[in-house]
Amino acid sequence: MHGALHSVDVIGGAVRVAGLVELEPVAGGTVLHRMPAWARAQHNDVGLSLLETMPSGGRLEMLTDATRIELDVALTLVQLGDEAGPPATFEIVVDGERVGAQSTRTGTLIRVDLRTAAFDFQPGGGDTIRFDGLPPGTKHVEVWLPHAAAVQLVELRADGAVTAPQPTARRWVHYGSSISHCLEATHPTGVWPAVAARLAGVDLQSFAFAGQCQLDPFAGRMIAAQAADLISMKLGINIVNADSMRERTFVPAVHGLIDTIRDRHPDIPILLITPITCPVVEDHPGPTSTAVTGQCSVVDRPPELSVGALTLRRIRELEAEIVAARRAAGDDQLHLMNGPELFGPDDVGDMPDGLHPNAAGYQRIGERFHRLAFEHGPFRADRTSDRAT
Numbered sequence: 001m002h003g004a005l006h007s008v009d010v011i012g013g014a015v016r017v018a019g020l021v022e023l024e025p026v027a028g029g030t031v032l033h034r035m036p037a038w039a040r041a042q043h044n045d046v047g048l049s050l051l052e053t054m055p056s057g058g059r060l061e062m063l064t065d066a067t068r069i070e071l072d073v074a075l076t077l078v079q080l081g082d083e084a085g086p087p088a089t090f091e092i093v094v095d096g097e098r099v100g101a102q103s104t105r106t107g108t109l110i111r112v113d114l115r116t117a118a119f120d121f122q123p124g125g126g127d128t129i130r131f132d133g134l135p136p137g138t139k140h141v142e143v144w145l146p147h148a149a150a151v152q153l154v155e156l157r158a159d160g161a162v163t164a165p166q167p168t169a170r171r172w173v174h175y176g177s178s179i180s181h182c183l184e185a186t187h188p189t190g191v192w193p194a195v196a197a198r199l200a201g202v203d204l205q206s207f208a209f210a211g212q213c214q215l216d217p218f219a220g221r222m223i224a225a226q227a228a229d230l231i232s233m234k235l236g237i238n239i240v241n242a243d244s245m246r247e248r249t250f251v252p253a254v255h256g257l258i259d260t261i262r263d264r265h266p267d268i269p270i271l272l273i274t275p276i277t278c279p280v281v282e283d284h285p286g287p288t289s290t291a292v293t294g295q296c297s298v299v300d301r302p303p304e305l306s307v308g309a310l311t312l313r314r315i316r317e318l319e320a321e322i323v324a325a326r327r328a329a330g331d332d333q334l335h336l337m338n339g340p341e342l343f344g345p346d347d348v349g350d351m352p353d354g355l356h357p358n359a360a361g362y363q364r365i366g367e368r369f370h371r372l373a374f375e376h377g378p379f380r381a382d383r384t385s386d387r388a389t
Helices: 046-051 192-200 217-224 237-242 247-264 312-328 345-350 359-375
Strands: 006-008 016-018 022-026 029-033 059-064 069-080 088-094 097-104 108-112 119-122 127-131 139-144 150-158 171-176 203-208 230-234 270-273 334-337
Touching: 016 203, 029 069, 059 150, 069 088, 069 139, 097 127, 171 192, 171 217, 192 203, 192 359, 203 217, 217 247, 237 312, 247 270, 247 312, 270 312, 312 334, 334 359, 345 359
Parallel strands: 069 108, 171 203, 171 230, 230 270, 270 334
Antiparallel strands: 006 150, 016 059, 022 029, 029 150, 059 139, 069 127, 069 150, 088 097, 088 139, 108 119
């Protein structure tokens, strides 16, 4: 017979906070970070400051006999234009099976004007997320946190004993853009890295930040600092979106990212994934815009500014050359995956804005990645690694 709910010490280690790298105590709660403080200090982008507190792939794991679990949270949600953005959705998984979900729009709202890029804050209060009727007995419980809202955890409560499980699964670290952050997914376990991780039974750490996969030096060090058995990087689309590199800078930046990771993880499989299909920039350089119309489009510019500019087709060629050269030099644990095998021209019906897949598209990417990487590719369970720390 269970009694009243009691507070669970998250910061003190009573639960396993998975898919996150830092808990920051603040007045009234705890901010959940996917970037460590030293990395947060090395950029000046307000968008990244918000996105890294959106716990895509993040979850609270516990061994518990509780039948009721509650979370008090303070959320920050984003609305683009006049159309309401997605709610913040929490999911609960018991012994590997998804058994419930709760969604809310209560919280602070950041509204972005698509015409001017101006934004305003509409303060909001906190909310309580409740999961009742969990099966009796000791079980492994995961609370998957919202992928499309910033989360401040105020309190976690349960009506039974709670302990933190010890991780035993292989640890997969992934780096990517909005197409790995998956803001368009409808629930946290629907982001494609989570789909693939759950199918493969691996422990996911996602460093996917919408618009922010810019090969930043701190990203390489952040990835390298993780205990890992498997590492993947899906590189290219944000470079085109922002027109932030030319061939001259892109190639050394990719090599530098791999070098930084290899310094700490000399022998584990690293998978470089080329960009998925994006029709408007397959053969036309960026930058791109999705303002006002909601459709991805390229910005016209004088032809002389296209010298050395990057298209997705060219990025795929360069990444293939980089992997081939490094493998020829002895790194036989570096592998290449062709992004259009995950989501190609035949899939664009599930790409409503011409850039981002929808929920069905992300599910398909996760299933295909699981098959290509975990079942038949370099992440097969029979491959060994050093789990460098």
